[in-house]
C-alpha cells in the first residue's frame with residue numbers, strides 16, 4: 744500500500760514524464776494500460792490503407808477484458824442518451840459483446856434479442872442477418888458492432904436490418920473501413936482463409952470497405968446520423984480511455 748505522499752509524488756511524476764492515467768469506462772477502474780490485440784494481421788497493411796476501426800495497440804482492458812470498440816460505443820451511447828432510450832425499447836443485437844449486453848440488460852428493454860450466425864452461448868439465438876426471422880417494423884434499435892465486414896451480401900443484410908426496424912428506429916452499425924479507398928474492395932476470386940487474411944485483414948472478413956460505406960448504408964433506406972469523436976466526445980481523452988479517436992459513431996435512422 745502506497746502512502747498518500749508517495750501516491751502524490753507518483754502522480755506528479757507521471758504527469759511530468761507525460762504518461763496519462765488510463766481508465767476503463769466499462770468496469771470503472773484505472774488501468775496501467777490497455778492490452779494490444781493478439782490476433783494476426785500478417786501482410787495486411789493497416790498503415791497504408793489507414794483502416795479506421797479498432798485501436799489494436801490499446802485493445803483490451805486488463806480487468807474486465809472489454810475491447811476498445813465496446814468502450815467507444817458505450818461512451819457515444821451514454822453521451823447521446825441512447826442507453827436510457829433503450830429502456831422499454833425493443834432491441835436486436837448482433838454479435839453481442841458481453842459487457843454491452845450486460846449494460847443493456849440492466850436498463851430493462853421490453854424485448855432484447857441477442858443474435859449471431861454462430862452462437863457461443865444458449866442465450867444467443869442463431870440468426871442469419873440475410874434472413875432475419877422477425878416481422879417488419881419490430882425493433883427500436885439494432886446493434887451490429889463490426890459485423891457488416893463479415894456478411895456475404897451487405898446489401899441484403901442492410902435491407903433486412905432496415906425492414907425489421909420501426910420507422911425512426913436506430914441502427915448502430917460500427918464498421919471498419921479504409922479512409923484512403925474510395926470504393927469498397929472485394930473479389931469473388933479471394934476465397935481462401937489465407938487470401939482473406941492477406942487482402943482483407945482477417946480470415947473471416949469478406950471485404951475492405953472504403954469511403955463509400957456511408958453511401959452503401961444510406962442507399963438501403965437509412966438516414967445518416969453519423970457523428971465523430973470530436974463532435975460528440977470532445978471532453979473524452981481517447982488515449983486515457985483507450986479508444987480510436989478516428990472511429991465515428993455509425994448511427995443510422997430508418998426513414
Ligand SMILES: [Zn+2]
Pocket residue numbers: 767768769770771772804805806807808809
Ligand atoms: Zn475494464
